[in-house]
Amino acid sequence: MKAFIVAKKDFNILFRSPLAYLTLACFLFISGYFFVSLVAQYQLFSLQAMQMQGVENFTPQEWIIRPYLQNSAVILLFFIPLITMRTFSEEKKLGTFELLLSYPVTEMQVVLGKLLAVAGFIFIALFLNAIGPILLFIYSKPELLPTLAGYGGLFLLALGFSALGIFLSSLTENQIVSASLSFGALLVLWLLGWIKDVVPKSYKELVDFCSLLPHFESFAKGVISGADLAYLCSFLIFFVGLTLLSLENQRWRV
């Protein structure tokens, strides 16, 4: 309950700064661009598909929604650090963090509250992001449940990004440093997926395990895979735990 009160304040503050709107606008513009080009591509290919028989899986689900979700995930990776960078850094810089902890709340509630506020932002972003697919449902017949599963996965993935960003924000008073660190960390986790064919075989499994986006593949396909769900959830819990540890640790030395 207290976590919700903390979240309410963070959410209010977030939406009083131009940053949230700018981030939202950029995210929607870029993902919208991808959506439009995917639809255009689909249209072009559908003309050719009429002449040639036997193109497998030529559905809006496979050709539009799935790549759209994957692209949105990568775009979120770039914008979430901008939202999480202020969570703890700002409070520490202002000194309000000290005051916040003089109220009857636990560190856990504070961390969860901050995560909830970011989750609220992500929810709005994804809802607006889903306008394209919703239009698709009006003019075409994609499948509903796989699309919902895909969005669920995207939400969870974005929460994972946020948990990492919040943790890195708890390490520093400087928002720029916090954002850069989060960018760096998320990019590395993304790029890891690219080198998995290059690394020696014995490391392949480790690299596979660490790279974040492959765990979203199944969701994008519209499949809820238990392993990937567990992976994303533990990623989230791991970084919430690290944040708590970092807050606790700083109170010993400040």
Add this chain to the structure above:
Amino acid sequence: MLKVQHLNLSYGSQQVLFDLNFSLNQGEILGFLGPNGAGKSSTMRILTGYLKPSSGQVLFLDKDISEDPIFLRKHLGYLPETAPLYPELKVAEYLSWVAELKGIVKNTSQEVDKVISECGLSKVKAKLIGYLSKGYRQRVGLAQALLGNPKLIILDEPTVGLDPAQVREIRDLIKKLGQEKTILLSTHILSEVELLCKRVIIINQGRILADEDLENLLKKVEKTLYVLLVAGEVDLEKLKLDLTNQCEIHKIYKVEDGHILEISPKTKNDIRSFVFDTVVKNNGILLEFYPKRSSLEEVFVKMIYRGEVH
């Protein structure tokens, strides 16, 4: 109410607080006095549970605050040094948020209105905190500390950076609060302590130099200095000679309407009638005659720079 036992604090290899021991009693305003960098804010942060001491413990109502921090936080009102607030929120909005967070469920808006009027914030309650002047921000800081009727109020330099009128208002408010609450007030402004506190702790370089009632502390250094202003046709040399029978003369200097003498008794006897008679006998007119109190400032400076009062 609050007991501090053998408190040590080190930042890395640098020790900041050395074996602090003191206690704070119910219903008292305790002044925590020290020059900048003496360790006041660090101590405050430990007392609120924000900072963990390297060793030692703090007991609030006989409970160790490191074991049950939420118990302390439920009864604590805290104003940190810079009155940190969220500039994006409006005053009333911020205060009701704090009230919610402090777990005030019943009559939240009434509680908020109460502190708003107590701290004189009615005019600005619809304004964004970011647009407020320093004085108003300080008051908002004070208001959030008062919310939820806390048993213990810790104020870290509450009047720093305010103009004289604002300082007076805040002090009046603290004084009023002190009638029913327990307050720990840290400051480096001496007159504030003299005005507000009964007991004072002087701290320098992380060590407690004095922990006493203000009156006792002042008595310690008081030499009962008297100041006289003598006018008229006086033979100054003769007067001096006569006075030295029972007094020691520290200073003589001429002012517009006569001479000022600063004297102190040689023995413990009351010298007042003797002084009066002597001046009159020498054809002097005694225009002023008053004891000069040794102010807290003197005590403070002596303690900080010489380490001792005697």
